[in-house]
Amino acid sequence: MTPQLLELSGIGKSSVLSQLGIEQLQGMELPVGENLQDHLMVDMKFFLTNDTQSKFDPSVHERLLTTTRPTVPHTRSKYSPTLGERNPGQLWYRNAISLEPASLSGEYHRLR
């Protein structure tokens, strides 16, 4: 049962229910929807040295892309691989940079 279903059914804290005009069922003053836990993730990305990048094989990525995309539904799997204009033959994803906050996007062009 989701907190939404329970609260709409009159089960939960009166402080939540009363202000929305929902009548609390008798004896159902329960901490519904409380104690939510969610973990935090920090995105860490690193520049690779030119030497390491030279070993990058686009065909491996292309194969992984075609084998993982159909089975991994993900809100961020919408990138369409295209040939990079600056590096013909290398795959890249046009939308990748738009995922980043504007204030961080400048970092991509540092260091080179």
Add this chain to the structure above:
Amino acid sequence: MANTTAFDDLVNTINAEIYSGTLTPLQLSQYEIQRNWLTATSGGSAAVNEAEFIFANFPGTPGLPLGDGSVGAWMPVAHVHPLSRGSVHIQSSNPLTLPQINPNYLQKSYDLKALRAIVKFGKALSQAGSFGTAISGSITPPDSAFASDDQLDAYALRLKSMGCAF
């Protein structure tokens, strides 16, 4: 995960919460379990990881390859047992209205301290051994964020406001 001082600080911070007298019975039980996870030695049967380092360079992940066609490395890090507790509540009597979800990220100081230690460890990983020789610098968090603990905290708090968990 961190040096001894930082680790002791984490344990002390959990203990301070446990003895604060302000927790619900459920929180108290959970925090005691989480403290045991944290302090169990690697040889103990109860040892549980507190952090995840996900080296997952597959296509479609953010930043790989970068916008200019160059290739980066992606290693998101996560603190998997935070103390912060949020809530999910309806905000309307209309069943079609989405509920209000408040994860309360970084509500407890423990979570910020743990996240800081984990990110610093991730940075240390990126500079270690063969892995380190393949990496030329940080993209995110930027190098400037590692200048001090305060800078790193500020970076994490900025992420919080943007909703960084995914």
